[in-house]
Amino acid sequence: MGRKKIPLSFIEDLLSRVDIVDVISQYLTLKQVGRNYSALCPFHPEKTPSFVVSPEKQIFKCFGCGVGGTAITFIEKYENLSFYEAVKRLCEITGIEFPSEFSEIDEETDILYETAYEVAKYFHSKVEKIKDYLLNRNLENTTIKRFLLGYAPETYLKDLKKDREILKKLNLVTEKGKPFFANRLIIPIFNHTGKIVAFGARALRKNQTPKYINSPENDIFHKGNILYGFYQAKENILKDKEVIVVEGYFDVISLFQAGIEKAVAPMGTSLTENHAKTLKRYAKKIVLFFDGDSAGERATLRAAEIFAKLGVEPFIARPPEGEDPDSLSRNKKLLDEIISQALPLSKYLIKLAKTSSLEEKTDTIKQVVSIFSYFDTVDPFKLRRFLSELSVETDSDIKWLKSLIKTANRSFTKETTSSKLPTPEYEKAFIKGLLERKIPSKVEISPNLFISDECRKLYILLKHSEKPPNPIELEKEYPELGGILAELSLTEFTEDEIKAALCRVLKKEIERKLRNVKEFNIKKKLKLMSINLSNKEVGGIEDILSCIN
Ligand SMILES: [Zn+2]
Incomplete structure (x- = not known):
């Protein structure tokens, strides 16, 4: 169809025309703090803001959970969109025209979306046939149109004249070649960006079972996300x-x-x-x-x-x-x-415990405490208030209630503690030095030395790029690096910090080599290098690098 991928130039131009503060303000309430703006992070639970937006650098970064990047990355994560969809959405929000010739160039997925939409329109065109039923359900015409409700006649496979393989992929045909939905009210399922990805179907007669059937999951339909x-x-x-x-x-x-x-x-x-x-x-x-x-x-x-x-x-x-x-x-x-x-959960749970029958009371109290105990980490005061109120309302011993928390919580903390180590400062300073070309990219070390996965990846990428890489391009290709790139861009390292980081990385590299060589002379040379690097008077970056030659 001659469509092309979104070029980098368009993305750079788009990002230069929007203000990340305006974009994020549409989703979060930002508070100005010095040169930056801050907010409670939408991506992890927190009580004090660690989410920062920098108007100067046009990036956001959460120092709590690590996510970060450009306005596009923010929309991508916030709205759970693909990169392509996020660019489109950013254009929509800011009123900038999105050229129709750009595509995701995923022809097969596009065909599935297009076919699903055409099938939905076809079902919708047959909706007159079940007018009485819809009237009975009180459904108005505008509603029927808005949700594109339809009717699947038994003959739809013949009527549609579509590629059977594609209909199979959309689960509109059974293995035996029969229509998957027949004589049912059809409810098209839109994904979060408005594409039809599946169908729900309701029985129209009492003896028709089951009452509802849904498309099974397929390449474009994942229940848990929609x-x-x-x-x-x-x-x-x-x-x-x-x-x-x-x-x-x-x-x-x-x-x-x-x-x-x-x-x-x-x-x-x-x-x-x-x-x-x-x-x-x-x-x-x-x-x-x-x-x-x-x-x-x-x-x-x-x-x-x-x-x-x-x-x-x-x-x-x-x-x-x-x-x-x-x-x-x-x-x-x-x-x-x-x-x-509607009652806040705490009030609802207390009411539930209070009104439960005498035989069920103990179990109900245990259950409600177990549900509310999750607030222990995010909002301990809320939990404390809940327990004292529950104790008064159900006339139960507060000590007993607190003892329930401990047991409820044990399984919780186990599930959520992450094993990921924080990125050491010297690794960040080293990468920052490389990014700014203060440290030449010819420095050879083993990528395995990095504790942080992101720093390791960046090192490999920087090592293989001739010119200083464009952070926007890097983030586009490697969205998982958005967080570290934003952080590096927001953090200033002094000349001395970068030099110290370089020394530390080089010493680690020498230690690694020492573990692997046996020859006495080489060992001696490496040890000497290490000593030279420890000498605080080494001078500039070039002097440091000369220690290892
Ligand atoms: Zn966060």
Whole structure:
């Protein structure tokens, strides 16, 4: 199709025309601190801000979890997009035109997206056939259009005249060549950037089982990453900083129709940590609004626990027994009331413990403490308040409640402590020296000497580049290096620090060689080099390098 990859020149031009402070301000509240701006990091739980945005360098960096990079990298991570999608999104936000000739040049994926969209449009064109059903469900035309609802007649494979292999990849054909969906209401699944990647299908008759079927996962559809309705709700969620999580497609659709355009649902499975992380980045207030039955109750607690693990206290809205958000949307007044009266998780859990039956009380208390104990690390005061309130409300001994925390927590800390070592300062200074060409790239050391994976990778890249590398290009090719590049760009090292770092790295290299050589003369020479390097009076970089020749 003659489309080309986004050229570096376009990216550089784009980045020079936008201000990273404006871009990030659309997502986070930034506070000016000296020359920089800071905020609570959206990528890891924290109480004091370690997330920094530098208007001078046009980069961001979190000194807590290490992520960092340009405005594009920020959008990529925040919205969970590919590089290509993030560039497009940045253009969208800033009103800069995105040339249509650029593509991801992944022809096969493009064909899948295009076909899925055409199939969805075809199903949508047949929606008249189930008009009565939709009317019965109270669905208005604008809603049907907005969610591109459709109908799959038995004959769709013949009607579509599409490449069977592609339809197979989209799971629209069974192994036996039969239609995967037939005589069902079709709900196209949009991914978070608005591409149709799968279909949900609902039975239309009582004797049709199962009630729902979904496309199995395929190359473009990964359940754990997609929330139904997110694409349609995204702008509102960002604006209001609030999201409502419901159980099913029709809960999302009906809430939208009732004017609550910020509802999302996990894809026929329970909420995953990935879903929760996405929502946490977009919304300050997360309301869990599941069905009014015991399954909905259990799902609420499971989802609440996932958010608690991320240091987020969700709000809980519960429909009356037997109702769900879909059924309630016919009664807007009651619906609004229930949502506005959603309880913060702590209050909800206390209420749950307080109202549980005598036989179940001990178990319920253990369960609610176990869920809330995740706040121990992010917000110990919140946990303490919770425990004392729980103790008063359920008339239980505070010491006993605290003892439950210890047992609940043990499994938690084990899961989350990371084994990754922090990057030593001298490695950063050494790489900074190389980047600025204060240290010539001819310096030969073993890449295995680096403790930090990022520094090792950068060293190898710098070693093989003739001219000083362009950080924007490096970040584009190696997004995982965004954090270290941003940090290096924000950190100034003095001449002496760079020299000390060079000496340290060279000495490590000599030690490594000493371990590997046996010959006496070489050993002696290496030892002498090491001694020379230890001599504080070595002078400039060239003098240091002469020690090892
Ligand atoms: Zn962070």
